[in-house]
Amino acid sequence: MKHRIMLRIGPASFRIGSAWRQPIADLARLYAAYPQPVDGVADFTVRLEPTRPWRRFIRPSVFIGGDHMLADAAPMALAHGLLAAEMGMNMQMALGWRRHVLLHASCVEKDGKALVMTGESGSGKSTLAAQLGERGWRLMGDEFALLEPETGGVFAFPRLVSLKNQAIGVMQREAPEGRFGPLMRDTPKGDIRHLAPGAEAVARMDEGAMPALLLFPRFGFAPDIREVGQGEAFMRLTQASTNYVTLGEAGFSALTRFVTGVPARAIDFDSGETAIGMIDRLWAELA
Amino acid sequence: MSGALLVAVLRNPAEAADLVPAEWNALIAAARAERLIGTLAVLLQDIAVPTSISPILTDARGEAEREKRQALWEADRAAAAMASCGVPVILLKGTAYAAAGLRAGEGRFIGDLDILVPRDRLADVEAAILGAGWEWVKPDPYDDDYYRRWMHELPPMIHKERDRMIDIHHTVLPLTARQTPDAAAMIANAIAIGHGLHMLSAEDRICHAAAHLIADGDLAGGLRNLWDIHCLCGEAAAVDEGFFLSLFERAAAHGLTDPVWRALRLAHRLYATPVTAYRSPISVDYSLRGGDRFFIARLLARDGWGRESRKLLRFAFFVRSHWLRMPPMMLARHLWTKWRKGHRPA
Numbered sequence: 001m002k003h004r005i006m007l008r009i010g011p012a013s014f015r016i017g018s019a020w021r022q023p024i025a026d027l028a029r030l031y032a033a034y035p036q037p038v039d040g041v042a043d044f045t046v047r048l049e050p051t052r053p054w055r056r057f058i059r060p061s062v063f064i065g066g067d068h069m070l071a072d073a074a075p076m077a078l079a080h081g082l083l084a085a086e087m088g089m090n091m092q093m094a095l096g097w098r099r100h101v102l103l104h105a106s107c108v109e110k111d112g113k114a115l116v117m118t119g120e121s122g123s124g125k126s127t128l129a130a131q132l133g134e135r136g137w138r139l140m141g142d143e144f145a146l147l148e149p150e151t152g153g154v155f156a157f158p159r160l161v162s163l164k165n166q167a168i169g170v171m172q173r174e175a176p177e178g179r180f181g182p183l184m185r186d187t188p189k190g191d192i193r194h195l196a197p198g199a200e201a202v203a204r205m206d207e208g209a210m211p212a213l214l215l216f217p218r219f220g221f222a223p224d225i226r227e228v229g230q231g232e233a234f235m236r237l238t239q240a241s242t243n244y245v246t247l248g249e250a251g252f253s254a255l256t257r258f259v260t261g262v263p264a265r266a267i268d269f270d271s272g273e274t275a276i277g278m279i280d281r282l283w284a285e286l287a
Numbered sequence: 288m289s290g291a292l293l294v295a296v297l298r299n300p301a302e303a304a305d306l307v308p309a310e311w312n313a314l315i316a317a318a319r320a321e322r323l324i325g326t327l328a329v330l331l332q333d334i335a336v337p338t339s340i341s342p343i344l345t346d347a348r349g350e351a352e353r354e355k356r357q358a359l360w361e362a363d364r365a366a367a368a369m370a371s372c373g374v375p376v377i378l379l380k381g382t383a384y385a386a387a388g389l390r391a392g393e394g395r396f397i398g399d400l401d402i403l404v405p406r407d408r409l410a411d412v413e414a415a416i417l418g419a420g421w422e423w424v425k426p427d428p429y430d431d432d433y434y435r436r437w438m439h440e441l442p443p444m445i446h447k448e449r450d451r452m453i454d455i456h457h458t459v460l461p462l463t464a465r466q467t468p469d470a471a472a473m474i475a476n477a478i479a480i481g482h483g484l485h486m487l488s489a490e491d492r493i494c495h496a497a498a499h500l501i502a503d504g505d506l507a508g509g510l511r512n513l514w515d516i517h518c519l520c521g522e523a524a525a526v527d528e529g530f531f532l533s534l535f536e537r538a539a540a541h542g543l544t545d546p547v548w549r550a551l552r553l554a555h556r557l558y559a560t561p562v563t564a565y566r567s568p569i570s571v572d573y574s575l576r577g578g579d580r581f582f583i584a585r586l587l588a589r590d591g592w593g594r595e596s597r598k599l600l601r602f603a604f605f606v607r608s609h610w611l612r613m614p615p616m617m618l619a620r621h622l623w624t625k626w627r628k629g630h631r632p633a
C-alpha cells in the first residue's frame with residue numbers, strides 16, 4: 001500500500017498500510033520510540049482502505065481491513081484515521097491472538113507486581129491506568145492485559161492510551177502536550193485523544209509481571225470497596241476475555257490460577273484522586 | 288502477486304527457506320486471506336523458518352487443530368440427531384477430509400458442516416435437525432423460497448447453543464445448473480468411515496469438489512478448493528494406478544467431465560498435481576486449454592497486503608457464477624429482487 005509503517009507493541013507486531021498519508025504520519029510520530037518487528041516480519045497486517053475507490057478522494061471513508069476482519073465494521077471518517085488504525089490493531093489482537101489469554105483490561109506495574117483493572121467501557125480503567133502511569137507506576141496497557149498460561153504472568157501491550165471525553169482534560173493536566181495525538185471530535189465513542197505511553201513504559205514493554213491485585217473499577221458512584229469472590233471474578237474475566245473460549249482448556253486453567261491466586265475488589269469512585277487513594281491503600285494491604 | 292507466491296510455496300515448501308521479510312509478510316497475508324494459513328503451517332512444519340515466523344505458524348497449526356475438533360464434534364452431534372430417522376450422515380468437504388484423516392484435511396480451515404442426504408428423505412432430516420436445536424438463519428421469505436425451489440441444499444441452519452452452521456445438501460449443484468450430477472449414485476457409493484459417519488467415494492469427492500469450484504460459484508476461496516482437489520488426487524492415485532481413468536468414468540456419468548478435467552489442468556499447472564495422461568481408452572492430456580488462463584488469473588488475484596486484486600476479472604466471475612446457476616430470465620428476476628432489497632456485489 002502507498003503509505004505504510006511497521007511497529008512492535010510488546011509481544012505483537014504489526015504492518016499497517018494506508019491509502020492516505022495522515023494516519024501513518026500520526027502513528028509514526030506517536031510510536032516513534034517503539035521498536036521494529038524482529039526480522040522485519042509482522043504478526044498481523046492492518047489495512048486502511050477506501051470503502052469504494054472514489055472514496056479515497058471524495059468524502060474519504062476509511063474501511064478497516066486486515067488479516068482478521070469484522071464483516072459489519074462501520075467505515076470511519078478520514079479525520080478519525082488514527083483511531084481507525086488503533087481499532088485495526090485491536091481487532092487483530094481480539095480476533096487473532098492465541099499466545100496469551102487476552103483480557104480486556106488495563107494494567108500497571110510496581111515492584112515487579114501487576115495491578116489489573118477490568119470493567120466496561122466508561123468504567124474509568126483506562127484513565128486510571130494512564131494517571132497511575134504518570135505517578136510512579138509503569139503503564140503496561142490501557143486496553144489489553146496478556147495473561148501467559150504457562151507462567152501465570154501478565155505481559156504488557158502498551159499501545160497508545162485512548163482517552164475519551166472528560167478523560168482528555170484530566171490527562172492533559174498530567175502529561176506533556178508532545179505525547180498527545182490529534183483531538184478527534186464526534187467519533188462513534190465521543191471525543192477521543194490518544195496519549196503515547198511514557199519512555200519507561202516503552203523501554204520496558206517486554207518485561208512481564210506477576211499479577212498481585214485485580215480491581216473492577218466503576219466511575220460515577222459514591223466511593224465504596226467491595227470484596228469480589230473467586231467465582232464472580234472468574235465469570236467477569238471470561239466476559240472480559242476475547243479469546244477465552246477459543247483457548248479451551250489453557251484458558252480455563254490460566255483464569256482459574258489467576259482468580260485463586262490474586263485478591264479481587266470492586267471499587268466505586270467519583271474522582272480520580274479518590275480512586276488513586278483507594279488503590280494505594282489496597283495495594284499496601286493486599287499486594 | 289502474492290497469490291502466485293503462496294502457490295509456489297504450497298507446491299514446493301522448500302522455497303520458503305529463501306524468502307526475504309517482505310515476502311514473508313506478503314505470504315502470510317495472502318495465506319490468511321485465502322484461508323490456507325493452516326495448510327501452509329502444516330507444510331512448513333519441518334522447514335527452517337525465521338524465528339519470528341515460527342510462532343505465527345505454530346498459532347495457525349493450533350487453530351487448525353481446534354477447527355478440526357470443533358468440526359468433528361458437529362459431525363458427531365448431527366449423527367446423533369439423525370440417528371432417529373435412520374438416514375446415514377454423509378459428510379462433504381472439510382469435515383469429511385478431517386474425519387477420514389485425509390491429507391486435504393491437514394491444517395484445513397473448516398467452516399460449516401456440510402452433509403448429503405437423499406432428496407426423498409429431506410423432510411425427515413429437516414425435522415430431526417430442527418428437533419435437535421438447529422434453527423433457520425435466513426429470515427427472508429424470498430431467500431427461503433429460493434433455496435427450496437432452486438438450490439441443491441436447504442437454507443442454512445445454525446445451532447442455537449453451539450453457534451455452528453449446517454448445510455443439508457440433497458444434490459451436488461443448484462437445480463437450475465446445466466449439469467445434473469447423479470446424487471443418488473454418490474449416496475449409493477458412499478463409504479463408511481466409522482462413528483456412524485460416511486463420505487463420498489474417492490472419485491465422487493473430486494467430482495463434487497470440481498463441480499463446486501468450476502461449475503458453480505465465483506472462485507472465491509478457489510485456491511483452497513483447488514488445493515483440496517490436489518491432495519485428493521495425489522492420495523487416491525498413490526494407491527490406485529488407474530485412478531484417473533475411473534475418475535473420468537465417474538465424471539462422465541455425472542455429466543461433469545469438463546469441470547473435472549479443467550480442475551485437474553489447473554491443479555496440475557498450479558500445484559504440480561501428479562496426473563496421468565491417456566491415449567486410450569480415452570484421450571486426456573493436461574496442457575492448458577482456452578479459458579484456463581482466466582481461471583488462473585482469477586485464482587491468483589491476491590496482492591501482498593492480502594487484498595483482492597483484478598476487480599474486473601473478479602466481477603466477471605461473479606457474473607458467470609450467476610449465469611451458470613440460472614437461465615437468463617430467472618437471473619434477471621433474481622438480481623432485480625436482490626437489488627431492491629439493497630444487496631450489492633462486493
